[in-house]
Amino acid sequence: MSTTSVLGGVVRRKEDPALIRGEGLYVDDIKLPGELAAAFVRSPFAHARISSIDVSAAIAMDGVHAVYTADDVRHLGPVLAQVAVGTLRPPLADGAVHHIGEAVAMVVADDRYIAQDAVDAIFVDYDPLPAVVDLKAAAADEIQAHEGVSNVLLAWSGQDWWPGVTDELPDAKPAIEEAKARDDTVTVSLEMVNQRLIPTAIEPRAVLANWHAGYGSFELWSSTQIPHALAGAIAKIFGLPSNKVRVVAPEVGGGFGLKLNIYPDEILCCFASKELGRPVRWTETRREAPASSIQGRGWVGTATIVGTRDGRILGYELDAICDMGAYSQNFTVAIPLLGLFVAPGQYDIPTAYTLTCVVTNTPTTDAYRGAGRPEAAYYLERIIDRYAREIGMDPAEVRKKNFWQPDQFPATTAVGLTMDSGNYAANLDALLEKVDYEGLKARRDAARAEGRLVGIGLSSYVEVCGFGPSALAGLGFSWSEYGQPAAFNGSGVVRVNPDGSCTVIIGTGPSGQGHETTWAQIVSDQLGIELDQIEVLHGDTAESPFGVGTFGSRSLAVDGTATYEASARVKDKAAAIAAHLLEAAPEDIRFADGGAHVAGSPDKTVSWPEIATSAYQPHTLPDGMEGGLESTAVFSPGNATWPFGSHLALVEVDPDTGNVEILEYWAMDDCGNVVNPMIVDGQIHGGIAQGIGQAMFEAAIYDDDGNLLSSSLMDYPIPTAADLPSFRLDRTTTPTDVNPLGVKGIGEAGTIGSAQTIVNAVVDALAPLGVEHVDMPLRPRNVWQAINGARG
Amino acid sequence: MYPRKFDYTAPRTIADAVAALAGDEGAKVMAGGMSLLPLMKMRLLSPATIVDIGRIDGLDRIEDRGDHIAVGALVRHAETAASDLVQTHAPALARAASLTGDVQVRNKGTTCGSLAHADIAADQTAAVIALGATMVATGPGGTREIAAADFFVDTLTSALAPDEILTEVRIPKGGSGSAYDKLGRRGGRSDYAVAGAAAWVDKTNGSITAARVAVTGVGTKPMLVEAVGAALVGTDGSPEAIAAAAEHATEGVTLLEDLYGSEEYKAHLAKVYAARALTEALGG
């Protein structure tokens, strides 16, 4: 893409001045007259029957308007899920609680302080039941998370799970077993934990609901990634047409998947507003957030590779138990499936897998940045490293030996999906050259010779994102129950106003990704309208076209393309108008410098205000032309997109404490064409930070009774900028032909590539001691334990 | 995150503040609020009255008093860390203050507040113990002095009476060096101490004449480990001598495991950091 246009140029984010000055509008900044505040009684037990709830003292308190329990709200449930496999969540615990922090009762009061006092005055009598937390125990089904219901929801395995999207696949297992039996092959296996994480958006979730009795309609502000889906769900639950529900997601302070769910509090605030005739607000506290929203990851599994002694992988197996938590929410069981989509990574290798989805007495798991794909990349890239070490081959060489080659694309992988484009070896070579791989290895070896524990870690990854294709959305689940079409398309409206300014309205919205700037660049590039004349609106279902939501790194590739197509149509019409005004042929019209001119006659020009004014004065238009200058486009991609890349880290371990220091971190990502390199780099920075967070810091830790021990930021350390090295980023560019912009997606790549890069580096540092694996997080204590264990 | 109802008063003098505390059993001092307010928001602590000492004149100074320096009750962590006086006469305290929390916490929280709070993993606690500091408490009966080594009684419990204010901490000058180092919960030196140690040494004519080491983060309270100092006195302070002395770093400590370390690991770290702090205090 040409860097002389605004497309591909570093453009400062239009949204930042307001956000940086604290002048952006988040849900909590929106105030309505007569607001009431809600607070929830939350379960202190992971599994218990509720024998009684005494709300009498609470309801008698001054300033308390209502206390609701399951009896009041049962009819609203269960909370709708897009992939409705497993037990869905009741709006309030109904007869039993199934995880710590589950909402049991709702108080609505004059303000949040009174509401909290009332919460403290509610007495719930619990009859504790045994809880199941450990994944293997859950799979064995000895203790059931829901009484009388098997913990095992389903196992993703075999070839029968995406009819209509892929052809039936041959079973890879026999060939893999045969390879293992050969005496010229090696087989390596590692059991590894990909621990549970607590998504920690800087802005917790926040809800403000307002029922308009006179109009029979709801207004609902929510810090959500899926305003249209939420509107559909609320409409369905309350028996309204969806045009009677307006959902607004204003500024959203971080999403990462945790805001990609319908939550009970959104439904209950609507309910309470309708019951009480007042607006009702609930803002999640940092204290309750770990258990009142979804968590992520949570796999225990074994990865196995069989291969030749010269580095050819003959088979890869992944057998894991995946933690779904207590209830299924939006995508819950589909998260491991997303991991399976990229199970074979960048490699042309036979792959067999079993991912068993089990229920436990813990908060629900769902999408968290990467959603299944970081887990999959972790298992594969860790075991490849283990294999390389076993056969004494450089891990970069092993990877290259098994990559898909550029001339094999589009490539249909071992799991039956077709990858759009890739140039894996060139990307890895670019990284190795950039880091001076040989020099780096020499530096490591010299440090080692001095007795220091220095290691290099490498990981390649492939991501599937930009969802599409639409058929993928209909994988046979009960979408119809959800009040939404089963679709993965995207939309955009481009409107040139009478004064020549431009309003763009999009079906997805940012939670930090810079949509306002990126979309303005796309439109500005097409129309030649200055960036500051373009306003990008989003997140308000009353004004924006139907949009599936911001997740799976899909906004640009799908909704961005729709906007691109809408602006192309506006451009065609504007060219016809300009041609009419300039008495020229439309095909001779060129757009530049805030207007249009005739090719070859730069002095024959009309400005955008002149073109736009004409569009809204039909008598000045060519005969028969409809007035207005606006287009809506819907884009339905034929495939997902498949970004990829390779990351490399150099680390040093302090042998006395187990402390890990990241000395260098490089990433070579490839997300196809780039609209704004600065925004792309920002996404990679944040993604790597979250991957390193998993690798080194974060863990949702439960005791055997299901108590969340890491329930505050004191016990759940997330990395800050001061804890991280300067990332060194570069990119290769392999466009996709799935969309006309050639763009893929970059929201999750950093996370998918980074955790195992760090672990591979630390294991490399500890290799001289004979350490083969250390489970994440690589907190000093865990690394020290590994060192100690290895030293005997 | 929503505290219970409380009253608030901001007296202008120490006497008024002490009176406010003495007259109200449920009253609590607030300095920077960095530890008090989170506890109140989590409803783990619900004082009936907050006595904000922030508007009392004269408490925000670090003074040179000849044989000691004094750090007043309203001196912020950042000021302690940046002070020439503290850096010169009590480098262990300056370092501990610089490693306390993040920028916002250091600009708001106070050195004395951190000491009065007596968190088992706080940084400056170990420093004042090793430095042999004296805590000055003012109550209805006037002021009294408490040796730093006796000040930290138990988890979140200091020797202060509920109606006493820690008005300043006095650090004696002297000795040949002091240092503080820790392993933070987020690795490196970031966040509360998984384990930390402060050391103060006096070396004359090539021989250690006095030494004090205090540990934090590893046990039920920050404390002086006398055995380390005792083992070092009379040696030449060589790496071997330091290593041998540091072996005593958990003597008398009631170890406490948490999510960041088992007892075994914490005991090991206490020795590692005792040795590191001693090495640095001796200019190594």
Ligand SMILES: Cc1cc2nc3c(=O)[nH]c(=O)nc-3n(C[C@H](O)[C@H](O)[C@H](O)COP(=O)(O)OP(=O)(O)OC[C@H]3O[C@@H](n4cnc5c(N)ncnc54)[C@H](O)[C@@H]3O)c2cc1C
């Ligand atoms: C995000 C964060 C990170 C932190 N990280 C660290 C860290 O790495 N290391 C560390 O050591 N600490 C850390 N802290 C705690 C921090 O050091 C606090 O500032 C300090 O513990 C309290 O000082 P303060 O002035 O804010 O006291 P306050 O919060 O006002 O008071 C704390 C307690 O001490 C009492 N008190 C305060 N001043 C006096 C006084 N003069 N006389 C009598 N009683 C008094 C109060 O009544 C209260 O019980 C952290 C805090 C936060 C919020």
